[in-house]
Amino acid sequence: ALHCGIVGLPNVGKSTLFNALTQATIAAENYPFCTIDPNIGVVPVPDPRMDKLADIVKPERVLPTTIEFVDIAGLVAGASKGEGLGNQFLGNIRETDAIVHVVRCFEDDNVVHVAGKVDPTGDIEVINTELALADMASVEKALQRAAKASKSGNKEELAKKQVLEKVAKHLDNGEPVRSLNLTEDELKLIKELCLITIKPTLYIANVQEDGFVDNPMLDQVADYAAKEGAKVVSVCAAIEAEIVQLEDDEKKEFLDELGLEEPGLNRVVRAAYELLNLSTYFTAGVKEVRAWTVLKGALAPQAAGVIHTDFEKGFIRAEVISYEDFIACNGEQGAKDAGKWRLEGKEYVVQDGDVIHFRFNV
Numbered sequence: 001a002l003h004c005g006i007v008g009l010p011n012v013g014k015s016t017l018f019n020a021l022t023q024a025t026i027a028a029e030n031y032p033f034c035t036i037d038p039n040i041g042v043v044p045v046p047d048p049r050m051d052k053l054a055d056i057v058k059p060e061r062v063l064p065t066t067i068e069f070v071d072i073a074g075l076v077a078g079a080s081k082g083e084g085l086g087n088q089f090l091g092n093i094r095e096t097d098a099i100v101h102v103v104r105c106f107e108d109d110n111v112v113h114v115a116g117k118v119d120p121t122g123d124i125e126v127i128n129t130e131l132a133l134a135d136m137a138s139v140e141k142a143l144q145r146a147a148k149a150s151k152s153g154n155k156e157e158l159a160k161k162q163v164l165e166k167v168a169k170h171l172d173n174g175e176p177v178r179s180l181n182l183t184e185d186e187l188k189l190i191k192e193l194c195l196i197t198i199k200p201t202l203y204i205a206n207v208q209e210d211g212f213v214d215n216p217m218l219d220q221v222a223d224y225a226a227k228e229g230a231k232v233v234s235v236c237a238a239i240e241a242e243i244v245q246l247e248d249d250e251k252k253e254f255l256d257e258l259g260l261e262e263p264g265l266n267r268v269v270r271a272a273y274e275l276l277n278l279s280t281y282f283t284a285g286v287k288e289v290r291a292w293t294v295l296k297g298a299l300a301p302q303a304a305g306v307i308h309t310d311f312e313k314g315f316i317r318a319e320v321i322s323y324e325d326f327i328a329c330n331g332e333q334g335a336k337d338a339g340k341w342r343l344e345g346k347e348y349v350v351q352d353g354d355v356i357h358f359r360f361n362v
């Protein structure tokens with residue numbers, strides 16, 4: 001499954017956020033290097049459409065789809081040279097599919113800041129510099145190999161060398177590889193490097209309870225992200241950690257008091273889902289209403305394969321009703337009567353919200 005790595009300097013609230021996301025209880029101690037092992041958390045994706053479907057279908061159970069987060073140990077300046085737990089966590093970041101970068105935008109004298117003061121832009125730059133340095137080291141090594149191998153006139157190695165030179169120059173200019181807009185072919189040539197700064201990235205501004213507006217620290221993150229075309233989600237991790245502890249009715253009351261419709265975590269999860277380029281389809285039967293995840297642009301057989309590989313192998317047709325039609329027609333029969341029920345083949349591109357029933361051979 002695709003997963004997001006949560007990165008950031010020590011003591012910015014990564015563990016607090018991760019724990020809230022997974023409702024797990026990993027120690028969030030107030031000192032650097034406490035989160036050593038990468039912790040994987042499987043997090044349900046909140047989607048109000050499921051409840052609407054359930055209102056109509058009245059299934060025995062409702063199952064959300066999930067997304068994985070990995071809590072990656074505190075990055076520090078010098079990590080790419082092996083400072084702190086440098087190499088270990090850089091390796092962990094390489095394995096992720098997207099990066100969720102947590103930035104401290106709260107003041108708290110009781111929580112030590114590794115650089116001595118809260119400085120969002122500086123903090124982001126420390127992390128991004130380490131990530132870029134790690135990429136530069138990989139690119140330089142690969143470039144040496146490609147230069148050597150291409151001497152014999154090997155076309156692929158020559159092409160690789162050219163891409164790597166372009167990437168090296170971009171990194172030298174202080175730009176992340178994701179902003180280089182490489183072609184599919186170029187990307188293929190450097191895929192094996194598992195570059196870090198090529199991964200889609202989103203910034204989480206961890207603010208104080210009252211820090212959502214008129215907060216210059218938050219503005220710094222917004223400015224930085226805007227330059228990269230990246231998204232920013234602001235949350236107060238400490239509050240989120242409290243909210244997840246509450247029973248449902250208490251939760252509602254607490255959110256009402258804060259003037260919120262839903263926990264801020266929902267925004268984090270949805271933004272991460274979007275970052276990974278994922279899309280949701282539903283199955284809706286009397287046994288269960290369930291949400292499933294596919295990559296955007298997935299074809300019907302691939303979507304079937306998410307449920308079971310046999311569904312993909314034996315795929316015949318997909319019975320499809322769009323979410324809007326399903327709701328508007330009050331369910332499958334209504335959609336059929338209204339001519340909104342479609343039989344789609346193996347070239348069908350699954351649309352977000354589709355309610356699907358697969359026909360397959362076993």
Ligand code: GDP
Binds near residue numbers: 015031074111206238
């Ligand atoms: P990590 O090192 O980035 O994983 O940071 P932690 O999640 O362990 O948090 C470090 C300290 O900051 C802990 O004492 C948290 O309780 C505290 N903390 C996290 N988020 C917030 C917040 O939004 N506001 C305040 N005041 N403290 C926070």
